[in-house]
Amino acid sequence: MLNIQLIYNLSVLVALSVLSGFVDSRYSRKTLNGKILQGLLFGTIAIIGMMYPFKFAEGIIFDGRSIVISLGTLFFGPLSGLIALILAIIYRIYLGGGGVLAGTLVISASFLIGYYFYFLRKNGKFKLNKLNLYLFGVIVSAAMIALLLTLPENLIVDVYKTITITVILVYPLITLVIGKILSDQEENINAINKIKLEESLFRTTLYSIGDAVITTNKKGEVQYVNTVAEKLTGWKELEVKGKPLEEVFNILNEDTRKKVENPVHKILRDGAIVGLANHTILISKNGTEIPITDSGAPIINDNNEILGVVLVFRDQTKEREYQRKIQEDAGRLNRAEIVGKVGHWELHLDNPRIIASVGAQKIYGLKRGQFNYTFIKKFPLPQYRTFLDKTILNLIEKNEPYDVVFKIVAADTGEIKDIHSVAQYDKRKKIIFGVIQDI
Numbered sequence: 001m002l003n004i005q006l007i008y009n010l011s012v013l014v015a016l017s018v019l020s021g022f023v024d025s026r027y028s029r030k031t032l033n034g035k036i037l038q039g040l041l042f043g044t045i046a047i048i049g050m051m052y053p054f055k056f057a058e059g060i061i062f063d064g065r066s067i068v069i070s071l072g073t074l075f076f077g078p079l080s081g082l083i084a085l086i087l088a089i090i091y092r093i094y095l096g097g098g099g100v101l102a103g104t105l106v107i108s109a110s111f112l113i114g115y116y117f118y119f120l121r122k123n124g125k126f127k128l129n130k131l132n133l134y135l136f137g138v139i140v141s142a143a144m145i146a147l148l149l150t151l152p153e154n155l156i157v158d159v160y161k162t163i164t165i166t167v168i169l170v171y172p173l174i175t176l177v178i179g180k181i182l183s184d185q186e187e188n189i190n191a192i193n194k195i196k197l198e199e200s201l202f203r204t205t206l207y208s209i210g211d212a213v214i215t216t217n218k219k220g221e222v223q224y225v226n227t228v229a230e231k232l233t234g235w236k237e238l239e240v241k242g243k244p245l246e247e248v249f250n251i252l253n254e255d256t257r258k259k260v261e262n263p264v265h266k267i268l269r270d271g272a273i274v275g276l277a278n279h280t281i282l283i284s285k286n287g288t289e290i291p292i293t294d295s296g297a298p299i300i301n302d303n304n305e306i307l308g309v310v311l312v313f314r315d316q317t318k319e320r321e322y323q324r325k326i327q328e329d330a331g332r333l334n335r336a337e338i339v340g341k342v343g344h345w346e347l348h349l350d351n352p353r354i355i356a357s358v359g360a361q362k363i364y365g366l367k368r369g370q371f372n373y374t375f376i377k378k379f380p381l382p383q384y385r386t387f388l389d390k391t392i393l394n395l396i397e398k399n400e401p402y403d404v405v406f407k408i409v410a411a412d413t414g415e416i417k418d419i420h421s422v423a424q425y426d427k428r429k430k431i432i433f434g435v436i437q438d439i
Contacts, residue, residue, distance in 0.1 A: 006054040006062055006166050010174045013064040016045045017071075017178045021185035028189075029076050039083025042072030046088040046107075050095065054163070059097010060155060062163055066110040067175050070140045073114025074121065075182045081118075085111040102150040109143045128183045130176060137175025141167050212315075215299065217308045220245050220264045232292070232315060234285025249311065254279035254291065263296040264309045271306055273297045282313070291316040334358040341438035347373065349396070349430040363419070363438045365412030379408045381416075395425050395432065402434070 023041055027034040046065040053061035065088050073081025085107055092103040117136060120126035145167055148159055203224070212229035216222055222245055225237040233248050240248045251260045263274045275295045282290045294313030298306045337343050337359025346355040352373040356364075361371060364379060380388055384406040394400040402423040407416055423434030 006163065007170055010064045010067070010170065012052065013045055013049050013068055014174060014178055014181070016048065017068075017181055019045075020075075020182060021188070024185060024189055025192075029080075032079075035076060035079045036083060038072065038076040039080035040087070042068050042076075042080065043084035043087030046084060047091045050088070050091055056159060056162060057098070057155065059095070060099040060151065060159070061095070061097075061103070064171075064174065065092075065103075066106050066140050066144045067137070067171060067178060069107055069110040070114035070136070071175065071178055071182060073111050074118050074136070074179075075186065077118055078115050081111050081114050098152045098155070102147055105147045105150055106144050109147060110140055113140050113143060128179070128186075130180065133179035133183070134172050134176045136179070137172030140175065141171040144171070209312075210314075212313050214245065214249065214311045215308060216245050216264055216311070218268060218306055220262075220268065220309070222248055223308065229313075232282060232284065232290055232313070234288070245311075250283040251280050251292070252283060254281045263294065264311065267296045267298050267309045268306060271298050271300075291320050293319075338362055342435065343437075344433070344435050347432040347434070349432070360436055363410075363417065363436060364408065365410035365415075370411070379411060381407045381409065392423075392432070395423060399425065399427075402432075405439070 019041060020038060023037050024034065027037050029035060029038060046063075046068045049063035049065050049068065050061060053063040055061050069081065069084050069088060072084045088107045089104050092107065093100055095103075113136075117126050121128070126132060145160075145164060149156060151159055207226045209226060210228065212232050213224070213226045214222060214229050214233075215224045221242050222237075222240045225233070225235065225240060225248070230236055235248050245264050246262055249262065249264075251262070252258065253260055260280055266274050273295060274297075275293075280292055280294070282292045284290060292313045293316050294311060296309055296311040299308045299310055301307055334357070337357055341359070341363065343357045343360025343363050345357065345360050347353075348355070354371050354373050354376055356366075356368070356371040361368060364371070364376070366376075377385065388404065388406060391400075391402055391404055395402040402421070402425075405418065405420050408419055409415070410417055418439045419436055420439045421434055421436040423432050425432050
C-alpha cells in the first residue's frame, strides 16, 4: 500500500524545488556562482527531506533525496550535482544508523544517473519531455530499490513490503512533476534571455544607424531615441522617454513658418508609411533650425496590430548647400548662354524627344514644354529641312561630322535667325548632343 508519510515528504520537496527558478533568475546557471548556488539549494532540499523522513526503524529512513539529487544534476550539471551530493552524504552520515551505506549509495547513484543523462542531454540525445522525465524517474527509482539490498539483511524483506509500491508508483510521478517545474523555469529563463538578446541587438542596431531614429508607442509617446536623433533634437533619450513626440520633434514649413502636422499622428491614423514634404525644418531644443528629410512607418505585430511608429530622419544642411550651389551654377550657365546667344540640346533616339537648355529655348523662342522633336522640325526654313535631316542621318549611320549653318523662324517674334549647330552622336546611349549659336 502507499506510504502517506513518504508522499507528504515528497510533496514538500516539490514545493521547495520552485525556489530553483528564483535563484536562476538572479544568478544564471551558466555562471560559476549560479551553479554553486543551485548545488547548495538542492543539497539543502535533500537535507530537509532527510530531516522529516518516513522512519522505518532507527537509522532506516526514506525520503525524496534521490529525486532531488538526480534532477539537480540533470538540469544544472555535475558541479551543482556534486555539491548537492556532498551535502546530502555528510548529513546522512551524521544521522548514522543501519541505513547509512544504502543511503549513501542511493545518493551517489542518483548523482551518477543525473550526470549521465545530463551528458546525453548536452549532446542532444535526451529531450526534456514528459515521457522522458517519467522514464528518468523510473530509472532512478529502480536504482534505489536495487540498492535497498545493502540494508541489514533482517530488514530487507519488510522494507520492500513497506515502500516498494510507493517508490514504483509515486517516485516517477514526483520526478515528472519536479522535472516539469524545472523545465518550465528553464524555458522561461531562456525566453527572457532571448528577449534580452533581441532587445540588445535592436538597441545596438538602433544606436549604430547613421540616420536619426525615434520610436514611439501607439500613443505617440517616445520610446527610443538614438544618438544621431539626440544630437539633432538636442534631447537625451532619458529626458524624453514617455513624453509626447511633439515635445521632441518640433517641425515647421521652411517657407510658410507654419507648424507641420506630426507624421506620427498620420501614421497611427492611416497605418501607412509617410514622408515629410520638402522644405521642412526641425527646431531643436536650443532653437537651432535644421533642414531635414524624413519618413515614418508603423510598427506592426504578427496580428497586424499597430504597436507604435518608427521615425527616421536626417540632417539635410549639406544637401541643401549642394543643391543651392548646383542651382547657382545652373543659373550662371543659363545667363552665360543667353548673353552669348548659345544653347545646347540632346536628341534621344530611343524615345524621340529633345532636351533643350534655357539658351536653346531662348534662341528658338520656345518654352520648355514646347521643345519636342516633332514641333521643333517646323522652325528651320523649308529649304534647310531636307539638308538637316540628311546630315543628322549621316551622323547616326556614318558618323560623319554634324557642323551646319541654317536659318530658323523664331517662334515668339517671327525673326529670321542664322544658326550654327555642331553635334556628336553617342552610339551606345543613342543620344545626339548638340550646341547651337545665334550668329
